Amino acid sequence: MASAAPVITDVSYTDLLEDPYPVFKRVRDTAPAVFVAAANLTLVTRFDDIMSIERDPATYSSDNPASLVNKVMGPTFMRKDGAAHATGRKAIEPSFRPGTIKEHWAPKFTEICERLIGALREAGEADLFSALAAPMASLSLMEMIGFKAMPWQTLAEWSQSLIDGAGNYARDAEIDRKAMEAGAGIDAAIEAVLDHHRANPNPSILSSMVHADPPMPIEEMRANIKVIIGGGLNEPRDAILTLTLGLLENSAQKESVLARPELWPTAFEEAIRWISPIGMYPRRVTRPVDLAGVALPEGVQIGLCVGAANRDDRRFTEPDRFDMFRPKQSHLAFGAGAHFCAGTWVSRQTVGRIVVPMLFERLSNLRLRDDAPPVIRGWVFRGPVSLPVRWDA
Amino acid sequence: MPTIIFVAADGTTREVAAATDQSIMEVALGAGVPGIVAECNGAAACATCHCYFDPAYVGHIGEAGEHENEMLDFTASERTADSRLSCQVRIVAAMEGMTVRVPSAQ
Ligand code: HEM
Numbered sequence: 001m002a003s004a005a006p007v008i009t010d011v012s013y014t015d016l017l018e019d020p021y022p023v024f025k026r027v028r029d030t031a032p033a034v035f036v037a038a039a040n041l042t043l044v045t046r047f048d049d050i051m052s053i054e055r056d057p058a059t060y061s062s063d064n065p066a067s068l069v070n071k072v073m074g075p076t077f078m079r080k081d082g083a084a085h086a087t088g089r090k091a092i093e094p095s096f097r098p099g100t101i102k103e104h105w106a107p108k109f110t111e112i113c114e115r116l117i118g119a120l121r122e123a124g125e126a127d128l129f130s131a132l133a134a135p136m137a138s139l140s141l142m143e144m145i146g147f148k149a150m151p152w153q154t155l156a157e158w159s160q161s162l163i164d165g166a167g168n169y170a171r172d173a174e175i176d177r178k179a180m181e182a183g184a185g186i187d188a189a190i191e192a193v194l195d196h197h198r199a200n201p202n203p204s205i206l207s208s209m210v211h212a213d214p215p216m217p218i219e220e221m222r223a224n225i226k227v228i229i230g231g232g233l234n235e236p237r238d239a240i241l242t243l244t245l246g247l248l249e250n251s252a253q254k255e256s257v258l259a260r261p262e263l264w265p266t267a268f269e270e271a272i273r274w275i276s277p278i279g280m281y282p283r284r285v286t287r288p289v290d291l292a293g294v295a296l297p298e299g300v301q302i303g304l305c306v307g308a309a310n311r312d313d314r315r316f317t318e319p320d321r322f323d324m325f326r327p328k329q330s331h332l333a334f335g336a337g338a339h340f341c342a343g344t345w346v347s348r349q350t351v352g353r354i355v356v357p358m359l360f361e362r363l364s365n366l367r368l369r370d371d372a373p374p375v376i377r378g379w380v381f382r383g384p385v386s387l388p389v390r391w392d393a
Numbered sequence: 394m395p396t397i398i399f400v401a402a403d404g405t406t407r408e409v410a411a412a413t414d415q416s417i418m419e420v421a422l423g424a425g426v427p428g429i430v431a432e433c434n435g436a437a438a439c440a441t442c443h444c445y446f447d448p449a450y451v452g453h454i455g456e457a458g459e460h461e462n463e464m465l466d467f468t469a470s471e472r473t474a475d476s477r478l479s480c481q482v483r484i485v486a487a488m489e490g491m492t493v494r495v496p497s498a499q
Pocket residue numbers: 077078079089141144228231232233235236239272276277278281282306332333334335336338339340341342343344346347
């Protein structure tokens with residue numbers, strides 16, 4: 001007999017934000033699904049359970065009419081199932097193909113990175129969050145979308161405002177206002193370049209959308225670009241910092257990867273397993289179902305904690321350690337199933353082959369600062385929010 | 394229900410009776426054939442269901458589409474002329490007795 005999901009009430013939201021891993025472990029060791037009051041959500045944390053959920057989208061839907069994502073961003077394929085999802089996903093696909101990434105995006109992103117690292121080289125110290133990772137992620141996403149050049153801060157602010165708006169379950173008016181304002185800014189930025197992309201087919205995402213067959217309707221373009229801004233900036237930014245941190249804290253592994261550059265992709269995968277930039281994403285249960293012995297009622301919202309699954313000790317030994325030499329095993333940092341991250345290959349290329357290798361190559365003796373330790377935060381999105389370093393200028 | 398013969402990297406074989414409305418990847422996962430990961434569950438986005446197909450059956454297997462073709466350049470095991478993403482190959486009755494070799498790494 002399946003029993004109802006256990007409830008955890010003695011965990012605060014601050015606990016989750018500061019260090020979700022002890023909570024994740026407790027949930028994982030308690031039951032396949034546990035209602036965590038602070039998150040107001042039933043959390044699923046075991047690797048195998050998330051994998052089987054993602055193989056059954058009819059029972060575990062991405063579509064949720066009540067979701068704030070739909071309200072803040074509009075009708076997006078990321079929150080649809082089946083054919084409606086596939087059509088939108090296919091429309092953007094040409095911009096994300098591995099070949100397009102290698103030939104078109106990689107040279108452009110290399111240039112951006114050279115510029116950013118070149119500008120800070122003489123300083124001898126910096127916080128890599130604002131000096132490298134955030135501008136890098138913003139400027140490359142701007143190019144990929146096909147926007148006119150704008151300050152990196154603008155896109156980064158839009159992104160943050162949309163994320164805050166989509167998580168604003170307390171309905172704070174100021175957060176709502178900022179999300180609306182960001183939305184209007186994005187709609188205007190799309191409008192400003194649409195004719196250009198229509199007349200000049202190119203690898204950008206907006207061009208893929210207008211030249212898709214059938215072309216994507218404008219409301220969907222606006223919504224999907226917002227999802228891409230909300231969900232395509234933080235993650236590569238956080239992955240850059242997490243990979244850098246993992247190597248700086250583990251000098252033997254750092255020496256290995258510097259001596260054998262073919263190990264960079266392995267180091268990248270381990271970094272996003274260790275601290276997954278997206279720690280949790282939601283699904284909605286469409287019928288009463290037994291999840292590995294826990295009864296889930298129809299309509300319940302569940303949070304798939306891939307950040308927890310990626311530290312499931314049923315699958316990874318000593319899961320809390322950054323260890324790029326652990327036995328190769330697939331992880332869930334890019335999700336699984338039909339919504340498997342569209343940006344997987346571009347992130348592998350940008351973070352694991354361009355940015356972090358160039359950082360260690362050009363800033364010699366890169367090191368953490370004892371007097372200013374890194375700060376890592378978040379559980380839905382998680383990564384270093386400050387990574388102060390020094391090098392020999 | 395054609396029988397598909399999966400051959401693991403170490404040479405062990407596994408015969409699976411396959412329904413014709415499925416992909417090779419779905420058949421392999423359903424039967425628990427080791428070595429096929431299929432992270433994206435059939436969206437041709439992850440390149441972790443890569444297999445080598447018997448060229449004698451190419452007429453029934455079909456050709457890789459443009460997107461799949463690019464993904465095949467990023468497989469963990471070497472791409473050969475027989476490489477396909479098994480999620481993109483649909484089972485047809487004429488595949489009776491076809492061998493599918495599973496690579497050592499995905
Ligand atoms: C290390 C970097 C990244 C990580 C860890 C990551 C992670 C994820 C995850 C876990 C999902 C699934 C969400 C869900 O099912 O609700 C997802 C979906 C998605 N990601 Fe990423 N992402 C990264 C980078 C990017 C980038 C750079 C872009 C765009 C330029 C991007 C675009 C998308 C899109 C469009 C989807 C929705 C796919 C769909 O619904 O079919 N991602 N990502």
